[in-house]
Each structure stands twice: as structure tokens, then as C-alpha cells.
Amino acid sequence: MAITEVERRRGQLAALSIAAVVIIVGVPLWWRTTETYRAWLPVSQIKDLAKLQLHLSADVEVVFARGTVTPEQQKKVPLTQTQDEEHTVDGDLLMQFMILRSQNMKPYRTATIMEEDALKKPTAAEADLSLHMLSESPCGSLVVYVIPESSSLLPEDVNVYIGQRRTALVRISAQMRVGKTLEQLLAQLEPQIKQVLQVMSFSHTDITVALSDRVRFRPGNKESIADSMRAFKSSPGYEITFSLLNPDPKSHQLHWDIEGAVQTYIQPLLTKLSPLANFSMDSQTLYYTMLGVTPRFDSSFEAYTLNADSLAHVINPVEARLGSNAASSNPVLNFLLYVPDIRHSPLYIHDHRKQEVPSNAFHSPRWGGIMVYNVNGFYGSETEFPVHVNINMAKVMGVFLAQLRLLLGVQSLSPPPGFLVAPCGSTGLADWELDRLMWSRSVENIATATTTITSLAQLLDQIGNIVINDNIAQQVSSAVTSLQLAMAELEVGNLGFALQYSKEAILASEKAFFDPSLLHLLYFPDDQKFAIYIPLFLPMCVPILLSMLKIVSEARQRRREKQAKKE
């Protein structure tokens, strides 16, 4: 039967409408249902943060005691002075250290009567204590007292004394004062104050070490690199475990008042460090645990010795038995107290020069410390075993506290010549040491959070089919906000707030980066995608395409016929 016009028209209309439905309705529907949900991320802000221009400012107040400036000079003391130092780290980071800008706009002033009285005390330590009673500096700031050379507070060869809190005493020499104008005096004082700042707050090397994540270190200052490898990285919490190792319970019955010792000696330090991280402590006693190395008897010392080279193999066999808290992923610091068994007592640790180490202890970077405690002196040879021994916790905790300081990053650097540093107080940490730690931790946190956020943004950009949920976008936004606030606070000099914001930034960025949902879709190579879609769409598309072609060819034929008819 011949195809009537109506039927042909109907066929064309059907083909066209099917094609229209497929294109207008089907394709967008397929696109929407197969696309991944990606919440909006503040990408431009993240790019700005990636440049990481840090401004660090420390407030320094310089107080002139009587006898350092003449009365006429006193009147002309300038009100404000700022000093900027620009440092580049690895070429692309630019940091400015702004110093000597005080909160109350009066960095230079003369001493008050009460301060003069305090400075008249016999020793520097007492002067430091009474100065501290008068006023307490907020964290991140320093006060430098300039004392005349006639003052007897400091010994002969020492020009600068760094106290336990946030004060320093600087003695000017006679030739600095005589005949000089105020500007010259201030200019001469400046390098000394800068040096004080580098010791008490931050220096270029400290900041470089704190940024070692972003900056691949080049062998420069070896000591500071060793410091960076030794100390634990910044973490929101740490766990400290004290273990008593008793390999010979048949001979020694050991008692240690660990709870009291921890409360008295360790807890004050940890309370002081609480702005930095949370600490949790536990303790245990392990029996029949030997060291992995057999000590050798040295007849010249009448004792067993462990030399420094064999210490590296001591830790591994012990570590398997130590155990750890299964619930948290915080880094663990282990402090072990080893009491040698009766056949290997006394046991001493010797260094390379075959000298006895006075503390009889060693520590391993990012792990903890081990101390050997000899008890053979507490009993004679005729006593009945097991012997009851009370361990002297003050001595033990003194060593553990020193090791704890090193492992947490309180650097014991050698001061420049002419400097005298006061010993840290009974808490084990001087205020300015805490400030140093807070500066470097803030910078480290900010750098790490920035790197995390930038790499997360890059990752999500590169891999197109990872789902970005709303909660991840929210974490990223809050991390970006906290970072901006932290950098602003650092610029102003509010160290406490800066540290707090940097901690929040790190928590949010780590939560966003390590969210379990970011692994949802696996990688689909292109040929696999074709293999999935072709059997679904090809059978449908072939009739539509062919009918489209038929319509087009028929239309062309009609046009040719029309043209032929015209001619």
C-alpha cells in the first residue's frame, strides 16, 4: 500500500517529537541524576591564604633605670618606634617581623620608684621576682630593663640577664652612655634588644623550623634541624605514659609514689602548657621485661655499662610490651624507669668518651625517654630477698621533666656570649619559654592548616567525582575563617588568641581533610564509562538518528523536485 501523505507526516512528527523529548528532557535528566553533589568551597580565599604572608609582632617595652639616661634625655624619649624586619623563607614566603611597637603606645619609658627599689635588690633573681610582683606582662610581650653599668646585679662578664618570667635586664656599658645623644644611645641599644628578642621570643631559624612542613630543609643549622626532628609535631592532645620496668621481682620489690610525684612535679608543667594541648597521663608497672641488650661488666668502673651505640637497640624489644590507649590517636610519650636486676647491678650508661652520663638516662626523638635507676646501694649483701625499695621520685622526675621539655619542643639552645639565663622554675618552664613555644606552635599550626586546606581544594578540583558534602564545606569555611583570624591576631600581637584560633583552624581542616566520605567514588577510566553507557543509549539513539536522516533527505528531495518543477 502506498504511503499516504498523512501517514508520512505522522511518522515524521513522531520521530521529531521523540528526538525532542530525548534532547530536552532526557539529556538534562541524565546529567542531573549522574552528577556528584559538590557543595561550594571558598576557593578564592583559599588561594589567598596559600600565599601565607605572616606578620609576627612582639610587644617590647624598654624601661630606663636611673643612671642610664640623663634628665634632659629623659624628656625627649620618643613615644613610639616600630621596627620591621622582612625575612624570606624559601623564596616565596614573605614574613615581616614587626617589633618594638607597644600596646599602650609608650615603648620607651623611665622606671617608676617601685621598679627602682626592685632593681636595688642584691641578686638578679630577687630583682626579677620583685619586678614580677609589680606588674605581670601578658603573654607574647617582653619588658627590658636597662640598668647602668654601676649596678651590681649582674656579674662581671655578663651584660644581659634573662629572667624566669618575661623580663630581661640589659646593662649598658660606660662608653655607650657618655657624651652620646639619645638617638645614638637608642641606636646602640637596638642590636642588644634584638638579640634578647631572638632568644626570648622568636628568631628566623625558629620560624623556618616551624615551617619545615612547607619548606624542605636544606642542611643549614644542624642543631635546629635535630631539634625539629626530636620534638613532636603540634597535635591537639598528647598521652604520657610512665612505666616502671622490674625485670627481677624476686630480688626487688619496688614502690614508687607515681600519683603524688606526677601531681607535684609534672602536673604544674602540664597545666602551664594547657593552652597548647590536652595531656592525659597514665602509668604502669611491667615485670620480667629485660632490656634487649646485655650489658658488659667494666672492671675499671666496677659496674656494668651500656655504651651509647648499643642504646639504639634497647627500645624495640621493650616497645612491644608497652601497650597503648586504643581509643585515641594522639601521639604517645613513653617514659620508662628501668631498675636493673641484681645480677647486672649497678648499671651505668656511658657516652662515646667512656664517661658516665650523670643523669643515667637517654631519650629517643618523638618517642620518649628511658632512665636507669640503680638500687644496689640501698641494701647490703646479707639482706633477705625480696628487698623493699622506695624510689626517690624527685630525682627520677627531674630527669623525666628535662626529657619532657626536650620532647615537647622547649629548646635548650646555647645563649649568645654575655647572656645569663635564669634556671627555669619549679614548674619546669619559664614564661618566656612558654611564649617561644606558643609562637612556633602558632606558626606551625597556621602553616599546616593552610597546607591542608590548599591541598584539599586542589584534590577536590583534580578528582571530579568526589562528593563534597555540606558538612565538609562548612568545616572548610570555618577553617578559613579561623586562619584569617589567627593571622590577624598574630599581626596585632595577641599571642593567646592567635594560638587558640590556630588550634581551631587545625582541628577544622583536619576534620575536613580526613572525613571518611571523601572516598566515596572510585576512579572510573574513560573506556569503562563508554562501556557502560553504549549498550544503554545506542539502541535508543540509532532509530532516532536514522529517522532524522530520513526526514532531512526527504526534505532535500522535495526541494529538488520543487526546483525542477519551477524550471
Add this chain to the structure above:
Amino acid sequence: MLCYTSLDILDIQWIWQFFSSGHTNNWAVLVCTSRFWFNYRHVANTLSVYRSVKRLGIPDSHIVLMLADDMACNHRNPKPATVFSHKNMELNVYGDDVEVDYRGYEVTVENFLRVLTGRLPPSTPRSKRLLSDDRSNILIYLTGHGGNGFLKFQDSEEISNVELADAFEQMWQKRRYNELLFIIDTCQGASMYERFYSPNIMALASSQVGEDSLSHQPDLAIGVHLMDRYTFYMLEFLEDIHPASKTNMNDLFKVCPKSQCVSTPGHRTDLFLRDPGSVLITDFFGSVRKVELTMDAINLTDPIKQMEEDPVNGEEQKEVYSYADQLPVSEIIHQKPKQKDWHPPDGFILGLWTLILLVFFKTYGIKHLKHIF
């Protein structure tokens, strides 16, 4: 009292030790990806590397061991509780203190990638996590059945070399490793390390693209092949290493030449910063700790505070703990079915179109076929 000692030559040498490798701790991720009794050799491979790594000092807390099937307690094992690696049952690599972190069906591509990148749910215990930091050297050992660009997991899924390279890049971005040693013992193993692009990775494979890795020897008593050739000779090589040995990576590259292995082992060191000749085997397989002598101690003079016992009174708030209900029967009975994502049933679309076409032709007759074609 803080005292400052001056450094002399011996102390400086001490400090130089730090910079030879730059790592302070070691981790190992050992994965066996195949199940079924006839893949006994893959489990034996992984367990022999586990054994060497433990012997050289890495503790269990730093090893993530993933075994896809249990051979020691398999019904077909004539010697239960053992996994042998030598003919005539010379060496039982199962030992007494094996700690398997991911077992059986938990060994999936997803879990493996989650362990590497750290994206584990918060309830994951510490032993199942890779808690490495920027100073960790990690050894990753994979074995199983593989092909050109992929490794088969559990006979049902695969991981491609692109995914693996991306996972390592994510580890690098977050500084989860200092240096990485990647060893793979599968057929065409070299294809798996072709796509790496992150720094500080050294890779070894048992065979090149297009070659098969062969197994070593069958044991007539157990009835299956006990080990693969590459890992067998590597185990022999590692048995000679002790924690203080100074053997370097160039010796490991020479393990199992073509005459012994039949396939050609390959390695890749272009992404690695240090010269392989200066890298010790114990940098990755062992755990040699850096040690410093504690030179100072703090003088503590306060007496110990006596801990006071808190008086127990009736008003004291005590947290009462109770055992969680293991099988909440009432919840199970009354709960609604979980909302799952809706997917159309398989073949639905094809069936739909077939139906449409059939209806069309039924209505208008077969002669209209030429309108379509």
C-alpha cells in the same frame, strides 16, 4: 639547672646520624589480596615479610597486616595453625604472635585506600590505623593476582595503578610519610608503579609488564605451592639481615635475577631523593631508633604532696556504667527498613524501549517499519 656542653667531634658524628635518613619511626603495611586455598602462597608471602619485619624490630603497633583469607585454620590445611614457606616444612611463618589487623572480607580496596589516606571512621581502633607522621618511613608490600595496571582484591574488585598513585599523592600532601618503599609481587607488577608521581618513593616489582610472576615450589604434603619465587629469594636475603647490618638497597635490587625468577624483577628510583646505595635495608625493614643522651636534669626540691582521699559521701555523683545491649531485639523488630538509594532494576531501560517498540508496531502494523529504518 641547665648546663650547656660544648660539642666535639664525637657529638657531631652523633648528630650526623640524624641526617643520613631523616626518619624517626618505621611503619609497614602488608597486604595479601587473594583468597581461596590454592592461593596459599600469597598468604605465605605476606607472612614471611611480616616475620622479617618483626624480627628486625618494627613492633606490632606499627604494622598493619591485611590477610584476605585464613590459611592456618583452613579446613584443607593438613597441618593446622601453621603456614609454611619452605619445602619440607622447614619454616613456619605463622608463629606464635601474629597480629592480623584486617582479615577476610575486611580486606577491600576501600579499606586499603582508607588506611593509606587516613580517612577512617572515628570508631576505628588504633591498631587498624596508619598513624604515621612526616618522619615515618613506610614499607608497603602487596601480593596477589594482578595484571597490566591493576591488582585484584578478593576475586571481586580491583585497584588500578592510577588510584594507587593518587592515594600516595594524598599521603604526600598531608606529609604522612618521609620515604616510602613499595614492593609488589604479582604478575606484571611493574605496571603498578608506572604512574607514581609523588616524591620519595622507591618501588620494586617482581615482574615486568607482559611477564608473569611464577610460584616457587609445591609441597606434596600440603598440596599447594608454598611461595612465590621473588618473595622466596627476598626472604632468604632478609634472613641474613640483622638490626645492625649495613646492607643497602642496591643489594635488594639484585635479589632474584632472571635465572632464578624466570621473570625480570624491576625497580624504580627516579622519585627517590637519596642515592639507593646509601639507603640501608634497615631504614625500611627494621626500626633502628635514634637515641640521644640526656645531659641535663632539673633539680626538684619540693616534697611530694600527699594525695588526700576524697571522703565518700552519699551525694557523690558516680557515673554508673552498664553493658551495652548487644542485640537490641525490640529495635530490630520494630524498625523501619533503611532508606536506600533508589536504582532502577537492571535491564529496565532496555525492557522499556522494547515494550515501546512492540506497542508501536502492534498498533500501526509492521509496514511502518520503513518509517523508522
